[in-house]
Amino acid sequence: MLRSSEDFARPLVLNKRAFKANIAVCDGNLQPGSSLDDDILALREEYLGREFDEITFAIDGGRFSEYARACGEQDPRFTDAAHPDFQAPPTYVSTLIGGRSRPDGFPQLSGVGMDAGKGVQWMAPIRDGATLTGKSHLHDIYVKTGRSGRMIFLVARMELYDEHGTHVANADTRTVIRERPSE
Amino acid sequence: MSDLVKTIADVEFGAELPAFQPDTGLDNVKRFGKHVGWDSPRFTDHEAARKEGFPAALVPGVMSQGYLGAMIHRWAPAAEIVEIDTVFRAPVLVDQPHSVVGVVTDVDEDTGTAEIDITITNAAQETRVFGTAKVRLPTG
Numbered sequence: 293m294l295r296s297s298e299d300f301a302r303p304l305v306l307n308k309r310a311f312k313a314n315i316a317v318c319d320g321n322l323q324p325g326s327s328l329d330d331d332i333l334a335l336r337e338e339y340l341g342r343e344f345d346e347i348t349f350a351i352d353g354g355r356f357s358e359y360a361r362a363c364g365e366q367d368p369r370f371t372d373a374a375h376p377d378f379q380a381p382p383t384y385v386s387t388l389i390g391g392r393s394r395p396d397g398f399p400q401l402s403g404v405g406m407d408a409g410k411g412v413q414w415m416a417p418i419r420d421g422a423t424l425t426g427k428s429h430l431h432d433i434y435v436k437t438g439r440s441g442r443m444i445f446l447v448a449r450m451e452l453y454d455e456h457g458t459h460v461a462n463a464d465t466r467t468v469i470r471e472r473p474s475e
Numbered sequence: 476m477s478d479l480v481k482t483i484a485d486v487e488f489g490a491e492l493p494a495f496q497p498d499t500g501l502d503n504v505k506r507f508g509k510h511v512g513w514d515s516p517r518f519t520d521h522e523a524a525r526k527e528g529f530p531a532a533l534v535p536g537v538m539s540q541g542y543l544g545a546m547i548h549r550w551a552p553a554a555e556i557v558e559i560d561t562v563f564r565a566p567v568l569v570d571q572p573h574s575v576v577g578v579v580t581d582v583d584e585d586t587g588t589a590e591i592d593i594t595i596t597n598a599a600q601e602t603r604v605f606g607t608a609k610v611r612l613p614t615g
Contacts, residue, residue, distance in 0.1 A: 358510035363541030364497050367548050382556040383544040386537045387511055409606070410540050411560040464560075 329435060332444065335399075336433050344395035345428040345450075349388050353420025356380040359387065379417040385463040386410040390428045390450055393465075398430075401444055403471040408445065411464035418452075418460055426450040431464060444469045480551035483587040483612040492550040492577035492591065497542040499534050504569050507538050521569070532569035539567050539604045543593045546575040547608060554610040557588070561606035572598050577608075587614040 328336070353373050360370035360381050369377040418424065431449035435442050445468050452461045480486055501519070508514030513535035516523030524532040540561045547554055567573055574596050581590040588611050595604040 362507040364545035367552050381544050383540045409562040413558050
């Protein structure tokens with residue numbers, strides 16, 4: 293069953309009431325413990341939702357079946373090219389990397405950056421031999437503040453479309469930048 | 476509930492998915508790196524990882540996320556994972572035993588969907604990766 297891409301196309305909303313309460317809002321979901329300092333608010337206003345990268349991927353069943361086996365998948369629909377429903381595991385799209393990770397002009401944030409997580413929204417099977425187009429934008433920017441200072445979270449979303457224009461998946465990469473204490 | 480889930484009617488709120496011990500061995504991680512692309516020395520060489528300040532080589536985050544998906548498909552082969560969100564809280568170390576566990580936190584029989592909290596823990600029961608998944612199963 294296909295999911296509508298509109299399910300994931302809701303606009304980012306900056307809820308002013310939540311802003312006053314130091315809570316970031318993205319796609320209607322609260323980010324607990326996060327805040328919107330003025331600099332972060334400015335980054336959101338300038339960069340969220342702006343497409344900054346487009347890249348094509350030739351989907352190789354050999355590669356995604358190796359991925360599946362290494363991860364412990366046993367279902368032949370993910371591991372056996374002869375299976376009638378042969379397809380990539382949904383999480384496979386996390387391995388597809390765009391050409392760039394930030395928009396033009398995005399400021400260099402000073403601090404230690406780390407991969408904080410991955411998210412996938414799956415809408416349709418991805419088959420061997422497909423050509424996907426990945427279009428990336430910054431989907432969310434928020435801050436969490438702890439005893440050691442601020443941690444800035446950047447969520448880059450790659451929307452993936454097949455050769456027919458069907459929106460097949462979203463792949464989110466969450467990067468956290470821990471600001472240096474002196475800043 | 477039987478171990479193998481076939482339809483949404485087989486899913487019980489609060490049920491624990493069968494734990495899965497993923498292959499974190501160096502050979503498997505090297506094979507992943509060769510075929511999928513994560514072949515930096517920090518993933519494939521313990522000594523190189525230590526020189527970067529890590530206690531040992533690391534399992535790539537994208538591979539850890541794949542373990543979580545595999546656990547769900549082992550529990551319910553017909554499941555479609557429609558959403559999965561994972562947080563990399565701490566490194567999953569190569570050649571160290573880990574366990575992937577899950578618990579059902581919501582069931583909607585009308586839509587055939589269930590939500591699952593998912594976690595990877597090490598031998599000391601420390602959480603390394605956690606997240607949530609939404610799966611869709613046949614309704615009949």
